[in-house]
Amino acid sequence: MVKKQKIAVVFNEASAEFYVKPDNVDKKESNFIPFFEVNELNPIEEYELLADRLCEAGYEAYTLNICDDITLLIKDAKKNKPDCIFNFIELYKENARLEMNAVGVIDLLRIPYTGASPLTLANCQNKVLAKRILKIEGVRTSKFVIIKKPAVKYVHHLKFPVIVKPAYEDASVGIDNDSVVNNEKDLKNRIEFILFDFNQPALVEEYIDGRELNVAVMGDKDPFVLPISEIDFSEMPDHLHNIVSYQAKWDPNHEAYHKTIPICPAILPPDIERAAKNIALKAFNIMGCRDYARIDIRLSKDKQLFVLEVNPNPDLTEGAGFLRSTEAAGFTYVQTLEAIIKFAMARGS
Numbered sequence: 001m002v003k004k005q006k007i008a009v010v011f012n013e014a015s016a017e018f019y020v021k022p023d024n025v026d027k028k029e030s031n032f033i034p035f036f037e038v039n040e041l042n043p044i045e046e047y048e049l050l051a052d053r054l055c056e057a058g059y060e061a062y063t064l065n066i067c068d069d070i071t072l073l074i075k076d077a078k079k080n081k082p083d084c085i086f087n088f089i090e091l092y093k094e095n096a097r098l099e100m101n102a103v104g105v106i107d108l109l110r111i112p113y114t115g116a117s118p119l120t121l122a123n124c125q126n127k128v129l130a131k132r133i134l135k136i137e138g139v140r141t142s143k144f145v146i147i148k149k150p151a152v153k154y155v156h157h158l159k160f161p162v163i164v165k166p167a168y169e170d171a172s173v174g175i176d177n178d179s180v181v182n183n184e185k186d187l188k189n190r191i192e193f194i195l196f197d198f199n200q201p202a203l204v205e206e207y208i209d210g211r212e213l214n215v216a217v218m219g220d221k222d223p224f225v226l227p228i229s230e231i232d233f234s235e236m237p238d239h240l241h242n243i244v245s246y247q248a249k250w251d252p253n254h255e256a257y258h259k260t261i262p263i264c265p266a267i268l269p270p271d272i273e274r275a276a277k278n279i280a281l282k283a284f285n286i287m288g289c290r291d292y293a294r295i296d297i298r299l300s301k302d303k304q305l306f307v308l309e310v311n312p313n314p315d316l317t318e319g320a321g322f323l324r325s326t327e328a329a330g331f332t333y334v335q336t337l338e339a340i341i342k343f344a345m346a347r348g349s
Helices: 043-056 070-080 096-109 118-125 127-136 184-197 246-250 255-259 270-286 322-328 333-347
Strands: 006-011 060-065 084-087 144-147 162-166 202-206 210-219 229-232 261-263 291-300 305-312
Touching (some): 006 043, 006 070, 043 060, 043 333, 060 070, 070 096, 084 096, 084 333, 096 118, 118 127, 118 305, 127 270, 127 305, 162 184, 184 202, 210 322, 210 333, 229 322, 246 255, 270 291, 270 305, 322 333
Parallel strands (some): 006 084
Antiparallel strands (some): 144 202, 162 202, 210 291, 229 261, 291 305
16 A cells, blocks of 8 residues: 655644634625625635645645744654645744744755745845846846935935835735835835834835736746736726735735736737746746746836746645646646645655
8 A cells, every 4th residue: 555645734823713704895885896705714724725635635634833833843743754844834923034944944854845945035035135136147127226224315216106115025015005106205204114114124116017927937847837827907996006015915805905806827929928938937047946936027018027026935825826827727726736745755855
């Protein structure tokens, strides 16, 4: 009898009591027509469902919530001896910059694990460093300045409008409709909001008006690009900027959530599609990504492609994000999970 491979689905979330199931948007109360129904599963339930799907596929899978205690991971590794860790740790002690440290512990345990290495996570988490690395390697990104401390006046040579982001966050944290500014007064206010409320530098970039492309890349030794997904802004009202804000990603009661509509595969001219895929693959390799990643790209009005971010270990919620591209490529949900596990197992500890 063939021994089942043991997969530990490891994540770091608050207790289940923290999550309250959101209601679907009341169409009578809202001043917009909702496009999406609310996903009633909280993140912990999503991980449990993923483990269940792996069990149905023939694996011995279980979930482990480390609850901000890395010793739980070490104890579980000794006790259960998983063949592979499906890594979903995204922050530690409510600090996204400690994600790489937690993954470093998995490295020290010498257990194969999915997704990016600590170094890749660190380099991609630091938006400024990532932009500099990409620029050196010939990948176009928007012009930017980094502001580390308050000043009476912020000197820059950028053209308005600009977008202001926290330098070390991900998942659109710190990005909302007020992030896009058109004058020095609003720029100063937004920079100081980031400096004081997020206690980190502010990244100020020239805002690229145009189409937003999510380019998924999969693989390790021989990565390949999946069908491109686009965030369609055609339904976005005039009072909201065409950006994927925190509210657009995570707040089902916000209008932006229902006006950023994914289209996969994106309808693009063949030359633009080829160029976007080549740029995404280059960025994937430059940043040292592996197994799966999503490269966010803006296509400007004058047909120039700008890399916004390289996202290692993107969301694997069924039917959303990265999975839209794998589905368009002909992969089922379980086949995608299995492929990622096989990349990790082939790489070894």
